Amino acid sequence: MNFKKIAAIIAGVLVIVGLAGCGKIVNQGKNPVKQVNKVLTNNSFSNLIVNTDACDVIIKTGKLYKVQYQGDKDITPKVENKNGQLIIKQNGSSKGNPVIRITIPKNVSLNQADIKSEEGDITVNGANIQTAQFNTEEGNADIAKTSMNDGQVNSExxxxxxxxxxxxxxxxxxAEQGDVNVSNCNFKGYDLTTEEGSISMRGHSYASSTYKKHTHEKNLLKVESEEGDITVK
Incomplete structure (x- = not known):
């Protein structure tokens, strides 16, 4: 009798385990998030505002205006273009790597660009912008071959x-935690400060947490860093 009870208990346990296993298979068999790769707009603009939770933002030059999104369909950005001002908003997180690619014609200079990304990187290559603000919380900010009147770049x-x-x-x-690297730029003055990092100016390292030179110049590079290093080449 005891043997039968033990056998029944073992059988019950096996059934429960089997059902649990079936449940995992069903969960694993769920349809993945649908991906899209689509052009959001080809309209021209002179002011650009981007606010995104999860997307990398890439700004580059090309032949025509184009805003393209690649990523999860359910977090596709919304686009609004009024009187030459393009506003791109994206809400929601993603386990993937969604990207907003913005192409500007080579001969065009934007009046303003205000780009904010919480989780993504910001990459700008070859753009002409009068006034620019680039802000990212968790991502990197890479600005290359770009011409600006003035600007701000922030990363936590x-x-x-x-x-x-x-x-x-x-x-x-x-920059709070990250490093700042500057190379082949046209700044005439420097005001560099880091709390816990190091400073290297054109191959020379400085033990102090500050470096100042020609701070009266209009074309001044001002860097404030908490934990990161500052390197100028």
């Missing part, structure tokens, strides 16, 4: 890179 956790970029009225860079 990511690195910031300025490469072959020119300004007329300078730029302000703020």
């Amino acid at each position: 956790e990511g690195d910031i890179t300025l490469q072959s970029t020119s300004t007329k009225s300078g730029i302000t860079v703020k």
